[in-house]
Amino acid sequence: MDTTARIIEKRDLTDITKLFVVHAPLVARNTAPGQFVIIRVTETGERVPISITDFSRAAGTITIVVQEVGRTSVLIGALEVGDTFLDFAGPLGLEVPLPEEGHAVLIGGGFGTGAVFPLARELRSRGVRVSSIVGARTRDLLILDDLLASESDEVHLCTNDGSVGYRGFVTGRLEELQDAGAEFTHCFAVGPMPMMRAVAETTRRRGLPAMVSLDPLMVDGTGMCGGCRVTVGGKSLFACVDGPFFDAHQVDFDEAVARLMTYKEQEDLAGELAGLGR
Numbered sequence: 001m002d003t004t005a006r007i008i009e010k011r012d013l014t015d016i017t018k019l020f021v022v023h024a025p026l027v028a029r030n031t032a033p034g035q036f037v038i039i040r041v042t043e044t045g046e047r048v049p050i051s052i053t054d055f056s057r058a059a060g061t062i063t064i065v066v067q068e069v070g071r072t073s074v075l076i077g078a079l080e081v082g083d084t085f086l087d088f089a090g091p092l093g094l095e096v097p098l099p100e101e102g103h104a105v106l107i108g109g110g111f112g113t114g115a116v117f118p119l120a121r122e123l124r125s126r127g128v129r130v131s132s133i134v135g136a137r138t139r140d141l142l143i144l145d146d147l148l149a150s151e152s153d154e155v156h157l158c159t160n161d162g163s164v165g166y167r168g169f170v171t172g173r174l175e176e177l178q179d180a181g182a183e184f185t186h187c188f189a190v191g192p193m194p195m196m197r198a199v200a201e202t203t204r205r206r207g208l209p210a211m212v213s214l215d216p217l218m219v220d221g222t223g224m225c226g227g228c229r230v231t232v233g234g235k236s237l238f239a240c241v242d243g244p245f246f247d248a249h250q251v252d253f254d255e256a257v258a259r260l261m262t263y264k265e266q267e268d269l270a271g272e273l274a275g276l277g278r
């Protein structure tokens with residue numbers, strides 16, 4: 001049985017964002033929307049959790065998107081077609097619970113947009129109406145909106161600078177759509193932590209059920225190390241085995257943000273050593 005994970009396609013989405021199609025039939029066979037993989041590229045390197053953007057059981061492929069923001073992601077970004085990952089463990093995490101009916105609004109921020117695509121496809125196959133909101137700082141950083149559009153009834157683009165679409169944050173566009181009469185029944189969001197926190201606050205105020213995908217620090221991905229602990233509804237849970245999607249209104253974002261910053265100094269140093277000026 002083929003257990004290697006070989007890159008069969010690579011595409012630059014932005015200067016620092018790469019899309020990889022990986023032949024990993026064992027992972028693809030068992031993947032469901034909302035799950036992720038953990039990747040390692042060197043024997044002594046860190047293990048990086050990455051959302052699954054797309055999967056094909058028939059072709060045995062997993063598609064992932066990697067943003068070069070640190071030492072390891074730069075190493076991943078340098079891989080080429082034909083290269084294999086040292087580890088490509090997955091699928092990890094739980095399948096996201098999706099509704100069977102209604103009108104879902106999916107929100108993707110930055111490279112999180114790829115992670116909502118499998119949800120869109122599954123929701124549409126169930127007959128759920130799908131509206132997608134995609135946001136980035138500027139037009140050049142918007143990615144995969146065309147892919148998401150292929151499985152959405154409508155897509156709304158947002159940029160902070162107004163270079164394309166709505167000028168402002170995804171939450172502003174969400175409220176604008178609701179004010180115009182959109183009757184969303186469910187919301188799912190993936191993106192940077194501040195965006196997901198804003199989605200949680202907005203949807204709570206609006207009485208809209210929402211789930212967000214948390215990406216805390218992870219090590220083993222099996223619930224053993226405790227690195228990815230989050231507090232949800234007053235309970236300690238692990239994003240790798242109890243998530244990564246959680247009820248947005250129950251997440252303790254203060255704690256999640258603080259824990260995410262734990263190793264910032266070391267991450268910045270590793271980024272400098274990798275040639276990332278930040």
Ligand code: FES
Pocket residue numbers: 217218219220221222223224225226227228229238239240241
């Ligand atoms: S990554 Fe170790 S417990 Fe989740």
